[in-house]
Amino acid sequence: MKRIVILGAGESGSGAAVLAKTQGFDTFVSDLSAIKDKYKVLLDKYNIAWEEKQHTEELILNADEIIKSPGIPDTAPLIQKLKAQGTPIISEIEFAGRYTHAKMVCITGSNGKTTTTSLIYHIFKSAGLNVGLAGNIGRSLALQVAEDNYDYYVIELSSFQLDNMYNFRANIAVLMNITPDHLDRYDHNMQNYVNAKFRIIQNQTPEDAFVFWNDDPIIKKELDKHGIQAHLYPFSAIKEQSSIAYVEDHELIIEQPIAFNMEQEELALTGTHNLYNSLAAGISANLAGISKEYIRKALSDFKGVEHRLEKVARVRGIEFINDSKATNVNSCWYALQSMVTKTVLILGGTDKGNDYTEIAELVREKCSGLVFLGVDNSKLHLFFDSFGLPTVDAKSMKDAVEAAYKMAKKGETVLLSPCCASFDLFKNYEDRGTQFKQYVREL
Template identity: 70%
Template sequence: MKRIVILGAGESGAGAAVLAKKEGFDVFVSDTSMIKDRYKQLLDAHHIAWEEGRHTEALILNADEVIKSPGIPKEAPMVQKLLAQGTHIVSEIEFAGRYTHSKMVCITGSNGKTTTTSLIYHIFKAAGYDAGLAGNIGKSLALQVAEEPHEYYIIELSSFQLDDMYDFRANIAILLNITPDHLDRYDFEFQKYVDAKMRIIRNQTPEDSFIYWNDDPVIKRQLDKYDIKAVQCPFSELKEKGSIGYIEEGQYKLEYPTPFNMEQEELSLTGKHNIYNSLAAGLASNISGIKKETIRRSLSDFPGVEHRLEKVCKVAGVQYINDSKATNVDACWYALESMRTPTILILGGKDKGNDYSAIRDLVKQKCVGLVYLGADNTKLHNSFDDLGLPVRDVHSMKDCVQACYEMARPGQTVLLSPCCASFDLFRNMEDRGEQFKNLVRNL
């Protein structure tokens, strides 16, 4: 009996363990952190051995194959020992893909992944398709394959998940954009991060589709490096040579595989970045044979995604917006670009090698104040203080919201769009967004 060891017992790890057990492997799960009760209960219910708070070498290094949580970097000591002895390491998505013939609609990009994935899932469900939501959002793909299989899976993929994928095949691959992010995990070499994103087209065939943003300079430079076998489906904001999804004279238009159009103003998502997300989602749905009236209705009634340009409420004439998902500079750029009123911008957190020069002009143009929210805000002071805007330095969400309340005037907007990861002060970006919303609503 082959031995599978799973490093990390979160959503992906626990799900992978259940599938591995079902497929007849000897399974062991190890996590250096404490495992959440719900995952312990899941593992126990399937009689899967596990440990928490440590990695026991004798129980791990004898694995025939290891499934690694995407949150564990390759530099981790146990991962290095496994690599040194030649143990094959894969992601949960790679492992799950071996045990299903379902259609895979996979979405990656530096920004817009969650919105686009959620929108596609919304359209597929409205069409009555048997679809599961997986990857960075939804339930573990492996757990769904094991216990509640679907005909389609809509999968949000991070670069970390793509790193450990080899034979997995996306029937529809969507690459939204590539901008610097997570460079701390890629030796601060942008090309290594780019290479990870491009793995989404790995193993595609002429029967598959590759949807990508035609205006992205990084993607365009990469295309000639690959023998792309899938049907190429580029989209852009304006009709350009080769684009089959675009906006023209106020009309949202798709040319492939059959013509589709609707009024741009009927789209539920607003802002330039959401035009791209809506075009990618529409193409994926049209390629999948969903009826035009369903696509049109779903693009019009999609409610949006929590923590992504989420309007919280108005207090004393000031609109508060939660964009906690903006964990890199480019995401913040799109958020600022969509602002139509003077803005107090909340920035800060765990820096990932950010270059803030990309948003300086927009900060100067759109902002009337800055609030730095982080354990160490030195880099933010060095990047923005010389603009001459009012600045507040805070180290908790309570102090942050109070500072915004004191700074903002009626008719202005307070925007939490931090550019950074959340782990210096918060459990995760959801925790950051929830704290912001709760404190704002209690003003």
């Protein structure tokens, strides 16, 4: 019997274990950290052997195939040992794709992928399609393949997930943009990160679709390098010769495969970045054959994504906005660009090789103060202190919220848009955003 070992027992790992077990494999799960109770219950329900807080090498190195959590870097000693002995290492998404004939709508990009994924899922669901939401959001794809029977999956894919995907095929691949992110995982080599993102189009055929932002300089430069087989569906903010979707005279227009138009002011999401998200989602729904009526309705009543430019409260005339999902500099750029008042910006965390030059002009133009939230804020001080703005260091979210509240004047905005990963002070970006909302509401 083929032995499959899953490294990491979070959402993706526990789901992969269930699918492996139901497919008849000898299955074992190992996690170097403590496993959450809900995942222990799931693993026990399927009689899957597991261990936590350790990796027992004799139980792992004998695997025929490894399914690796996207959070485990290739540089981890155990991964190096497995690679040295030639053990295949794949992702949960790659594994799940072997056991379903559902159509795959896959979204990646440095920014906007969660909103776009959620929006596409909302349109499909509203139109009555039998659809699952998976990847970086939603339930594990593998678990859904094991327990459900969907016709479509809408999947948000990080570069880490794409790294260990080889034969998986996206019927509709959406690439929102590529800006520097996670360079610490890619040897601080931007091309390595770009190559990871472009893995979303591998295995596509002429029957498939590649939807992408036509104004992204990196995507444009890379297009000819990858031997793309799929039909191209480029979108842009304004009409260009090659774009099939754009905005003209305050109207969202999609030319292919079926002509579609909608007044821009009817879109539920506002801001330039959300215009791109709406265009990409509209094209994807159009490609799936969803009627114009359903696309229009869903684009106009979508509620948005938690921790992404989420309005929290107005306290004594000061607006508080939670953009905790802004874990890179480009994402913060979009957030600042959408601000219409002077803003106190809370930023900082685990630096991933960030270059803050991209937001320098907007910080000078829009910000009235800065709160640095992190264990080590030296890089932030080095870059921003010369701007002449008031700054405060905070080592907890409570302190950051209180400092920003004192700094902000009536009519201004306090924006949490950290530019960084959250792991120095928080479990994840959700924990960071949830704490922000909690302490804002306690003001």
